[in-house]
Amino acid sequence: MKLIVAIIRPDRLNEVLEALYRSEVRGLTVSRVLGHGGETERVETYRGTTVKVDLQEKVRLEIGVSEPFVQPTVDAILAGARTGEVGDGKIFVLDVAQVYRIRTGERNEAAVTPPEVEHATE
Numbered sequence: 667m668k669l670i671v672a673i674i675r676p677d678r679l680n681e682v683l684e685a686l687y688r689s690e691v692r693g694l695t696v697s698r699v700l701g702h703g704g705e706t707e708r709v710e711t712y713r714g715t716t717v718k719v720d721l722q723e724k725v726r727l728e729i730g731v732s733e734p735f736v737q738p739t740v741d742a743i744l745a746g747a748r749t750g751e752v753g754d755g756k757i758f759v760l761d762v763a764q765v766y767r768i769r770t771g772e773r774n775e776a777a778v779t780p781p782e783v784e785h786a787t788e
């Protein structure tokens with residue numbers, strides 16, 4: 667299992683969510699964050715040059731997936747989030763030791779497979 671952490675532009679969130687849905691990636695967490703991409707702006711001050719670190723509003727996605735879903739998830743984020751301009755963000759792919767679904771106690775692959783949706787048919 668992997669935890670895919672992606673930092674994207676807030677205005678690309680809908681496109682990324684749609685691309686993930688088309689790739690059948692379901693569970694995810696979304697947070698608003700502040701980030702810095704490494705670009706520094708030199709500011710002249712009377713005592714010399716300092717560096718200004720501007721923080722930009724970004725969106726952080728966390729998606730736990732089993733191995734077959736790793737590349738489809740990465741591809742969906744790349745496709746949905748890319749504008750081609752600097753600041754499009756980053757994707758980190760982390761190894762995950764264990765996952766548990768709290769309701770059932772299922773662990774690992776079973777815990778990141780979407781549960782059967784229970785439809786009331788009667």
Ligand SMILES: Nc1ncnc2c1ncn2[C@@H]1O[C@H](COP(=O)(O)OP(=O)(O)OP(=O)(O)O)[C@@H](O)[C@H]1O
Nearest residue numbers: 673700701702703704722724751752753754755756
């Ligand atoms: N090394 C990093 N570690 C953690 N977060 C990062 C890192 N690099 C970028 N981020 C996050 O991603 C956001 C967007 O970064 P950004 O797209 O500017 O990265 P970049 O490497 O400078 O690429 P680009 O050249 O396309 O701008 C940052 O605001 C920050 O939240």
Ligand SMILES: [Mg+2]
Nearest residue numbers: 703705752753
């Ligand atoms: Mg940058």
